[in-house]
Amino acid sequence: MTDTALATPVDAAAADHVAGSAHPVSVARGYRFELVKLVSQWRIRLLVLVCWLAPALFVAAVSRQSTLPSDTLFGRWMHATGWAGPLVVLGFSGSWALPLLTSVVTGDVFAVEDRFGTWRHLLVAVRSPRRIFAAKALSGLTLIVLLVVGLACSSVVGGLLAVGNRPLVGFDGHLLAPSDAAGQVLLAWACVLAPTLALAAIALLGSIALGRSPMGLLLPAFVALAMQLAQLLPLPVAVRLALPGYAFISWNGLFTSPSQLDPLLISIGVSLLWAVVATALAYALFVRRDFTNASYDGAGRRAVAFGVLPLAGLLAVTVGGVAVATPSTGSGIDRDKVQRSAATAFAHLYRMQTDELNRPAVTEAQLRVSAACDKGDGQTDDTGPGNDWRCVISWHLPGVQVAGQAIYQLDISANGRYVADGDGPKEVNGYFLVHTSHGDAPNPLWQFDGGVELLSSSPKG
Incomplete structure (x- = not known):
């Protein structure tokens, strides 16, 4: 008994020395x-x-x-x-590839420890949950950036090798020099x-909150799909810009003249x-x-308290903030x-067609292009998206008394992008190919x- 009593303080002192000399891993x-x-x-x-x-x-294929x-x-x-x-x-990556990449990389970075039961070993090695979180989050971020850079570099190299470093037609029809196109693409x-x-941050949250459940892995993909479906609906502009995925769409404003930066900057912010x-x-x-609980399988009620409710509140706050900061709360699309x-896109492209056909050069000021558009043949209000928009575009050529006219049918989506399909005359837009x-x-x-700039205001007459 005496030996045991004498040994106990020594062992305790040794244990305290070891514990005191052990530092958390950096x-x-x-x-x-x-x-x-x-x-x-x-x-x-x-x-x-x-x-x-x-x-x-x-791209090459x-x-x-x-x-x-x-x-x-x-x-x-x-x-x-x-x-x-x-x-x-x-465009494809924003809709499908990037949400799936975040699911695979960060959607499993915490849940994998739950599946294999390795949390105790990791805590013994690192000795700090805070450092474990930082290390896992930073490693996932690094890998995601590496994958995005790979997508960008690979597609650029494929395009340049297959087609060449040539001017790019912008979103509004104006021509970008190769150097300008390179900067805007990057x-x-x-x-x-x-x-x-x-999406990666949402994946981290799902990986922690849902434990070994596969729903944590799929959460970013479901969130991205829900945002895509929401963009197809006739939502107010404030709601559209308040969704964290709108920057997957608003980058096309970089390819107009002048650039439509307001929606892009708001969506990035x-x-x-959200991140x-x-x-x-x-x-x-x-x-x-x-x-310490080896059977831990998600945070349960705390997942709602720390996940769903705060993000729902964040959405409400961002919608309110964007609605106050922007002038448009409707669809943002009007006549x-x-x-x-x-008219702007037609003027740019008409000059491009003139150059291709070796016609006499003409400036946009000389063309004086104008457009008269209506929706639903005048049976509905000329606002909002739809495939029933019709535009009659008029222009003038130097020395020609009669104005030229071309008819286009427009299919305008809820996010403001449209496709204009020519319906005559054949000399302008009647053929797919020109000689x-x-x-x-x-x-x-x-x-x-x-594209229609959703945040711009119509000029008052």
């Missing part, structure tokens, strides 16, 4: 460890390989085809310039990092706000969890805006894309 070391864990997974390696190779092969994805923004110009391909890939890819980070709030909620939920947009000095080329006025 965030940098934990970050490297988590990054190696992610990259060692075969599915992550496959994603990196696909993101750095598949876009180049896709499609650019060589006779049929182009003309229903995709900038798809009709993939034969004309190598800078159109990266924008086509960007800037557009940089802008979509904001909504991607918002909203996305970053910060969702990450903070994930952190608060993580440091409060019970790591005056449609007429200005259609140029270099051979047959797509007629730029046969069908063209355009």
